[in-house]
Amino acid sequence: MNESKLSDVEFPVQKQLEAYNARDVEAFMQWWADDCEYYEFPSRLLASGANEIRERHVARFSEANLSGKLITRMSVGNMVVDQEVVTRTFPDGPGEIDVIAIYEVENGKIAKAWFKMGSPRLHTAGTR
Numbered sequence: 001m002n003e004s005k006l007s008d009v010e011f012p013v014q015k016q017l018e019a020y021n022a023r024d025v026e027a028f029m030q031w032w033a034d035d036c037e038y039y040e041f042p043s044r045l046l047a048s049g050a051n052e053i054r055e056r057h058v059a060r061f062s063e064a065n066l067s068g069k070l071i072t073r074m075s076v077g078n079m080v081v082d083q084e085v086v087t088r089t090f091p092d093g094p095g096e097i098d099v100i101a102i103y104e105v106e107n108g109k110i111a112k113a114w115f116k117m118g119s120p121r122l123h124t125a126g127t128r
Helices: 010-022 025-029 050-060
Strands: 032-040 044-048 067-076 079-090 093-106 109-117
Touching: 010 025, 010 067, 010 079, 010 093, 010 109, 025 050, 032 050, 044 050
Parallel strands: 032 109
Antiparallel strands: 032 044, 067 079, 079 093, 093 109
16 A cells, blocks of 8 residues: 555554565564554444453564455544454464454554454465
């Protein structure tokens, strides 16, 4: 993605996605506010604060096939909405899942995020 075309509100969202794909927890966490909140859409709190979000992602980043492919992004005010396809290893094996991610950005950092997940699609033998 061309960073020069990103708005101030989109920039931290793009940078954390790049760090997610690099499985670099230090780079990932620099885009999250210390008191950030991480939700399963619409309101189930999964992690509160940077330390809990870090813990969630240390385990996730150990998945060798982890990647998020941005399909589309839109922003209004301080909110960014990404449609992604995430590849990862599920308990039943490798596959992908559709994700809608909603980010609230304040002072250049992600303050809150909500994630709506689709159903996992497992890869069959010989794919990816």
